Amino acid sequence: MMQLILSAVCLVLLVIVLISGLSLASQKANGKLLVVSLSRADAQHPEVGKITADYKRKLCLGGGLAALLSLVFLIPGLPDSLAFFLMTAFMALVLGGSTIILEHSRMRLLAFKKEQGWIYGNPQVIRVDTAVSRDKKSYSAQLAYLLPPLALSFLPLAWIIGKPQLQVNLPIYGALLGPFFMAIHLWIHHWIQNRHISIPTVDPERNAALVKLEQRELSRASLWLTWLSLVFWLILSFQVIWDPFDMMILAVASVLLIAVDLCIVLRAAGRIRLSQILYCDPGKEIIVDDDYFWHYGSYNNPSDPRVMVEKQSFGGGMIFNLGNPRGRLYNRLVLGAVGIFIALILGFMLSFDLGGIKVVDQGTVIRVDVPVFGTIVNKADIESVSIIDQMPKSIRTNGLGGSNLSLGQFTAQGYGKSLFFIHNDQSPYIVIKLRDKYLFINGRDRVETEEILGIFKTGR
Amino acid sequence: MIMELDFTGDVPIYLQIRNQVVLGIARGELKIGETLPTVRQLASDIGVNPMTVNKAYAILRQDGLIQTDRRQGTQVCEFQKEKITESFYKNLELVLAEAVVYKLGEDDIEQLIFDIFKNFNQRGGIK
Numbered sequence: 001m002m003q004l005i006l007s008a009v010c011l012v013l014l015v016i017v018l019i020s021g022l023s024l025a026s027q028k029a030n031g032k033l034l035v036v037s038l039s040r041a042d043a044q045h046p047e048v049g050k051i052t053a054d055y056k057r058k059l060c061l062g063g064g065l066a067a068l069l070s071l072v073f074l075i076p077g078l079p080d081s082l083a084f085f086l087m088t089a090f091m092a093l094v095l096g097g098s099t100i101i102l103e104h105s106r107m108r109l110l111a112f113k114k115e116q117g118w119i120y121g122n123p124q125v126i127r128v129d130t131a132v133s134r135d136k137k138s139y140s141a142q143l144a145y146l147l148p149p150l151a152l153s154f155l156p157l158a159w160i161i162g163k164p165q166l167q168v169n170l171p172i173y174g175a176l177l178g179p180f181f182m183a184i185h186l187w188i189h190h191w192i193q194n195r196h197i198s199i200p201t202v203d204p205e206r207n208a209a210l211v212k213l214e215q216r217e218l219s220r221a222s223l224w225l226t227w228l229s230l231v232f233w234l235i236l237s238f239q240v241i242w243d244p245f246d247m248m249i250l251a252v253a254s255v256l257l258i259a260v261d262l263c264i265v266l267r268a269a270g271r272i273r274l275s276q277i278l279y280c281d282p283g284k285e286i287i288v289d290d291d292y293f294w295h296y297g298s299y300n301n302p303s304d305p306r307v308m309v310e311k312q313s314f315g316g317g318m319i320f321n322l323g324n325p326r327g328r329l330y331n332r333l334v335l336g337a338v339g340i341f342i343a344l345i346l347g348f349m350l351s352f353d354l355g356g357i358k359v360v361d362q363g364t365v366i367r368v369d370v371p372v373f374g375t376i377v378n379k380a381d382i383e384s385v386s387i388i389d390q391m392p393k394s395i396r397t398n399g400l401g402g403s404n405l406s407l408g409q410f411t412a413q414g415y416g417k418s419l420f421f422i423h424n425d426q427s428p429y430i431v432i433k434l435r436d437k438y439l440f441i442n443g444r445d446r447v448e449t450e451e452i453l454g455i456f457k458t459g460r
Numbered sequence: 461m462i463m464e465l466d467f468t469g470d471v472p473i474y475l476q477i478r479n480q481v482v483l484g485i486a487r488g489e490l491k492i493g494e495t496l497p498t499v500r501q502l503a504s505d506i507g508v509n510p511m512t513v514n515k516a517y518a519i520l521r522q523d524g525l526i527q528t529d530r531r532q533g534t535q536v537c538e539f540q541k542e543k544i545t546e547s548f549y550k551n552l553e554l555v556l557a558e559a560v561v562y563k564l565g566e567d568d569i570e571q572l573i574f575d576i577f578k579n580f581n582q583r584g585g586i587k
Binding site: 122124125126127128129130131133134137194196197199202204207303304305306307 | 461462463464465466467468473484489490495496497498501502504505506507508
């Protein structure tokens with residue numbers, strides 16, 4: 001299961017990188033083509049067409065190779081730590097490879113641009129349309145429309161506070177996840193309202209019309225996505241509270257939600273792109289000739305006081321200006337944090353893969369040694385010990401559900417609150433009934449399971 | 461009005477903002493009563509500290525070109541001849557001194573002023 005999820009994550013990333021990479025080969029509203037500033041007239045040159053076609057070919061070829069490489073995740077019995085490492089390496093390869101392909105084509109285009117003598121003014125001049133700057137917030141949907149979904153996202157929390165027995169299925173910290181994601185939606189909406197918008201033309205009326213449409217589309221999309229996320233959150237939380245062992249409805253809802261979300265985003269992007277084509281006047285476009293400040297997708301302009309600038313390469317968003325001391329510092333902090341996070345997760349997973357489950361008889365107690373989730377069982381608490389061939393359906397409440405190991409606290413169907421120390425798919429399984437919960441445990445193989453069974457049976 | 465700010469130039473940014481607003485009013489790109497962006501919004505769009513924009517707005521307010529109202533925000537206001545400050549005469553004196561240094565006669569300066577005013581009027585500026 002874990003391998004399938006990692007494989008799906010990698011493929012989704014690959015598709016996103018391919019789509020956004022291919023979109024760079026068609027000219028944007030700010031005149032950028034392969035992150036090179038070109039006027040619409042100059043972009044029609046046949047040599048430019050050849051360079052972009054070559055870039056598309058290379059990107060698709062690289063994408064195909066990466067898709068083939070992702071089959072490695074389907075190797076059965078891959079340890080979790082290795083699967084996670086491969087996923088990180090795959091992501092780095094996809095992002096790095098596509099950036100190198102882009103940079104190579106970009107340099108070719110830049111050399112051709114230089115050869116042709118295409119220069120479009122001073123890149124150090126920043127233009128701001130005062131009317132756009134003043135009105136852009138009012139063009140978008142009000143932030144107040146997002147407050148009802150935020151309030152409604154607290155419903156599951158209110159329910160489990162009112163009925164504490166339901167907290168077995170959905171703990172309080174789990175019920176806070178919905179409001180947390182709603183708050184993120186609110187922040188994104190606020191960012192859309194106030195984001196920096198590059199002025200596309202020298203005509204203020206066209207700018208106002210374009211920005212009005214762009215802000216309206218983006219904020220409406222944000223609004224729809226927030227309400228849909230709320231619906232998903234309510235289905236998820238009530239399903240977990242009501243019947244945590246049957247997630248079929250949730251799976252269907254997830255697929256539907258992703259499809260509708262994609263439609264909303266693509267519709268907004270399509271309408272914005274169409275308006276840019278319709279409203280753009282070739283004689284009045286503003287082209288910021290800042291090509292030489294962009295290298296491998298990063299921006300480095302010491303004369304630009306902005307800490308963050310609009311991203312030009314794969315995907316939307318903002319990136320730090322490496323020419324600005326604060327931008328450089330923040331960039332290092334973010335990269336450092338990501339590196340530490342990956343190393344921690346890898347170390348965490350390695351400790352499980354290398355450590356395994358050890359059971360030690362210590363006289364009056366039996367110690368189950370597992371990193372993080374280890375426990376001590378008082379022999380006096382053991383009420384019964386039995387063997388089952390198939391694990392019951394379960395949901396994780398506070399534990400680790402890897403592809404090879406299931407550790408920590410789970411809720412098992414027909415048993416209730418349980419502690420799992422399970423090597424997945426290594427039947428049989430030992431079920432130990434304790435005073436207040438059940439303990440499920442097994443070894444790497446049948447022999448090891450029988451040894452563990454012996455320890456618990458002598459303890460009883 | 462499209463404000464153009466050169467970050468590599470010698471002129472401080474607050475002064476560039478102030479000059480751009482003055483030019484915008486003269487060219488008619490900013491109408492009397494038109495609201496300017498808030499200090500925070502403009503600072504965020506330019507990518508500078510809000511204090512820089514605040515300083516520019518303070519000078520414009522002092523010159524009597526804009527006024528700030530809590531409900532309406534910062535607006536371009538009707539300019540009165542009586543409000544012309546001493547710095548205006550000093551700046552004009554300096555410009556005319558430069559013209560003399562460049563050996564421009566009264567007629568040349570008059571012609572230049574006529575051309576500049578014509579340009580402002582063509583763009584629909586203040587007559």
